[in-house]
Amino acid sequence: MYRRTIRFNKLQLPETFNITLSGQNYYVTISYNEVNDRLYLTLEDEDYEALITNEKLVAGERLFAGVVDMNLPREDLVLIDETGQATCVNFANVNRDIFIAIDETFPGELTPGNTDEGIFNPDGDDANMGQDADESDEPEGDDDELDNDDDLDWGEG
Template sequence: MEIIEIEKEQIPYRFEIVLTDTVFTFEVHYNSEYDFFTIDLERDGEVLATGNKLVYGVPLFSSSVDERFPQVEILPYDESGSAQVVNWKTLSESVFLYMFEEEEDG
């Protein structure tokens, strides 16, 4: 299980990450008025998703069943159980983005 590090002090910012041998670009944003984070996703310069909100316990990009999206589950989660929400106070403190390899059917 790996963690995608979010550097809150740099927001808004972009970074590249290799997931299942494919390079993706994540762009991280923060809504200070409502205290939540969003992720934009690109692959090979093509925008696949914008404004995807980080919700505790809900896999990122879970509403997309498109093969162009990462084939890993990215889950905002707190292993300590002390937080159950993703906000400025918890992200990268107790809540992290955990990656799980998706198992293929069959």
């Protein structure tokens, strides 16, 4: 996979840190609610203007999925569960089994059947799968048989 994770110190929550996404600086605050054992994310721009406030971290879901705002980063931030078994993000599993990740997968990369014999296929197009990059359309063998005019029968007629 092509994912970078956003790590934070869960023992010092709430924690605010700077991150660069889409060429812009953002401030991220991760907070923890002990009552319901859930974590929340707040995103601010470089001027500390809140763009997203207290979005709940949900296993397997993309952050800011329902928000359309040109000020948000273009990258998809997703909650990736490394074990494949977590159903929620809580204090015990965050930054151990579940991570906030910058999803840099290609469209269709995770679609079943988009590879042929393990060959990476980012666009999901199977038309050219299985062809080696060094193959050419040139015919094999010696082609100088047709180089001489005497090889052709030029009949007069």
